[in-house]
Amino acid sequence: MNIKMMGGVEIHQRLATDEKLFCSCSAQPKDGKPVGEIVRKQRAVAGELGEVDLAALHEYSRDRTYRYQIFPKTTCLVELDEEPPHPMNRDALETVIEVCLLLGSRVVDEVQVMRKTVIDGSNTAGFQRTAIVGLGGSIQTSKGEVGIQTICLEEESSGIVGEKDGEVTYRLDRLGIPLIEIATCPDVKDGEHAREVVEKLGNIVRITGKVQRGIGTIRQDLNISISKSGASEGARVEIKGVQELGLIGKIVEREVARQAKLLEEGKGLESEVRRALSDGETEYMRPMPGSARLYPETDVPPIKISREWVEEIRKKLPEKPEDRREKLVEELKIGEELAKKIMLSKNYPLFEKVVNELKIEPKLVAATLEETIVSLRREGAPVDNLNENKLMELFIEYKCGKFVKAAIPEVLRDVSRNPTQSISHSVEKLKLEKMSEAELRRIVEEKRKAGKSGKSLIEEMMREHRLRVDMKELSALV
Ligand SMILES: [Zn+2]
Known part of the structure; x- marks a missing residue:
């Protein structure tokens, strides 16, 4: 049949x-x-x-x-x-x-x-x-x-x-x-x-x-x-x-x-x-x-629905899902998986704001909002305390060079537990301030004197100071 x-x-x-x-x-x-x-x-x-x-x-x-x-x-x-x-x-x-x-x-x-x-x-x-x-x-x-x-x-x-x-x-x-x-x-x-x-x-x-x-x-x-x-x-x-x-x-x-x-x-x-x-x-x-x-x-x-009202709504219309996905993957170079997570997320407006206004690498912003916070929630951190203002503050301090990428989970965990505390206070308390160039030079110099160089020097530095050193800066220096 x-x-x-x-x-x-x-x-x-x-x-x-x-x-x-x-x-x-x-x-x-x-x-x-x-x-x-x-x-x-x-x-x-x-x-x-x-x-x-x-x-x-x-x-x-x-x-x-x-x-x-x-x-x-x-x-x-x-x-x-x-x-x-x-x-x-x-x-x-x-x-x-x-x-x-x-x-x-x-x-x-x-x-x-x-x-x-x-x-x-x-x-x-x-x-x-x-x-x-x-x-x-x-x-x-x-x-x-x-x-x-x-x-x-x-x-x-x-x-x-x-x-x-x-x-x-x-x-x-x-x-x-x-x-x-x-x-x-x-x-x-x-x-x-x-x-x-x-x-x-x-x-x-x-x-x-x-x-x-x-x-x-x-x-x-x-x-x-x-x-x-x-x-x-x-x-x-x-x-x-x-x-x-x-x-x-x-x-x-x-x-x-x-x-x-x-x-x-x-x-x-x-x-x-x-x-x-x-x-x-x-x-x-x-x-x-x-x-x-x-x-x-x-x-x-x-x-009554006036045509003026409809046109006003049309002006602020979000892009279609396919177009947003394409923009995230092709233009902003976020991987497919991460793009899928952020594109329909309630965090999307914040993501857009941070990327457009602070010009922070889109992949880092999306990963922080959709992955870091999720894993902190899984381990029991009260991440609902991390409201939009707090997250904006985090990205501003990061942009100013207060701390490095690797320190973000530590800072967020601490601030979620102490929501009245400022991001910079948390960074100082945890001793996570980004290493100054002078300090970085001094430690690298010490390690050189101790016979380290190249890859093994970088590895040792990252092992000891991962949360305070920017990988790119360190590679350039070494
Ligand atoms: Zn009612």
């Missing part, structure tokens, strides 16, 4: 704004204990057209009770659905416009917030707020162009804590964090391709530098249908909640095989939503939601 796959991917990435999308609560939840709990029940309600959504009914038939955990600083009356949403967060909208421009999408003139029925209890209101910001656009991939359908700004749902005896517990700290959702056209050809598309879209979103990092901050949905010998016979199946990039290929291939087997056995295919499991398998979740799911959010007035 000649099977052809048609697939689309949807990525959801949390944005790193200070506040949530429709209230002033912090958009960056911290781990901690809930300070309270509320209990609710939910019913399926008719949408605008008076029909009750099939997916909503499916959940309703389960008649469940929901417990919502309340956290300080990340929960207010908006999350509890006791107060109307506040105006939409402008920073979040600006980041989504930025991504639209990077993908060549047409930015809408007016953002109209919609309500999407959700009745698994993950939204206290029974719906999720979502708004289309961009339409169209594309990315280039190894298997041709992949079109973009829509780019939306929406609110994150509550986090599920657990389910027991028909009662589901959710945490409200996550509810309302801004999410960007990018949905592609059904141009994805196979599992490997799906992975590539997800990775490329993720890189575009990350290059803005305005997205959250870490587990759970990005997830993917996959839309898969198949056709036999050109005739479309398949039904669209949506697989939700794929978190691991490495599993995408496997999940897609297994879903294609599952659908092909059903066709082969002469069984009909149903449009349905399936859930991704951690081993690359999927399981049935619910029927595919119908069109009754979306209706206008009347509590949030439409937001």
Whole structure:
């Protein structure tokens, strides 16, 4: 049987704004204990057209009770659905416009917030707020162009804590964090391709530098249908909640095989939503939601996007991921591995600033930010104390010749433990000041008198004074 796959991917990435999308609560939840709990029940309600959504009914038939955990600083009356949403967060909208421009999408003139029925209890209101910001656009991939359908700004749902005896517990700290959702056209050809598309879209979103990092901050949905010998016979199946990039290929291939087997056995295919499991398998979740799911959010007035605003955003647009990688490798002579680490890092703006303003060797700056600090963290040093100002101070003192390259890890380790101390104080305390030319000459002279010369002299010097001697200077002198 000649099977052809048609697939689309949807990525959801949390944005790193200070506040949530429709209230002033912090958009960056911290781990901690809930300070309270509320209990609710939910019913399926008719949408605008008076029909009750099939997916909503499916959940309703389960008649469940929901417990919502309340956290300080990340929960207010908006999350509890006791107060109307506040105006939409402008920073979040600006980041989504930025991504639209990077993908060549047409930015809408007016953002109209919609309500999407959700009745698994993950939204206290029974719906999720979502708004289309961009339409169209594309990315280039190894298997041709992949079109973009829509780019939306929406609110994150509550986090599920657990389910027991028909009662589901959710945490409200996550509810309302801004999410960007990018949905592609059904141009994805196979599992490997799906992975590539997800990775490329993720890189575009990350290059803005305005997205959250870490587990759970990005997830993917996959839309898969198949056709036999050109005739479309398949039904669209949506697989939700794929978190691991490495599993995408496997999940897609297994879903294609599952659908092909059903066709082969002469069984009909149903449009349905399936859930991704951690081993690359999927399981049935619910029927595919119908069109009754979306209706206008009347509590949030439409937001005009002026062309002036879009042009302002276009002026400060970051380069595309491919262009940034090329610049790092070709122009700044950073190796491929290091370029990969720094290009989408949250440290990239600092890297750029140090390289441009202080003219320090780019490779040293990138290695310090992406490798030295990482290994210090591994050995348990409190490197979160090394903020941007502290790191800038380090590079300035280095540029002034206060210490040599090899001393950087020692200095950073010490300053991370004593964050109020200045870099130069730490260097003096550790006796790591760069050796003066006069002192260097004197010691080299002494060693010569003792019969050392050439390579063995250099080796002995580096063994004894590695953290204080600049290798290049020493070689020149010897
Ligand atoms: Zn709030």
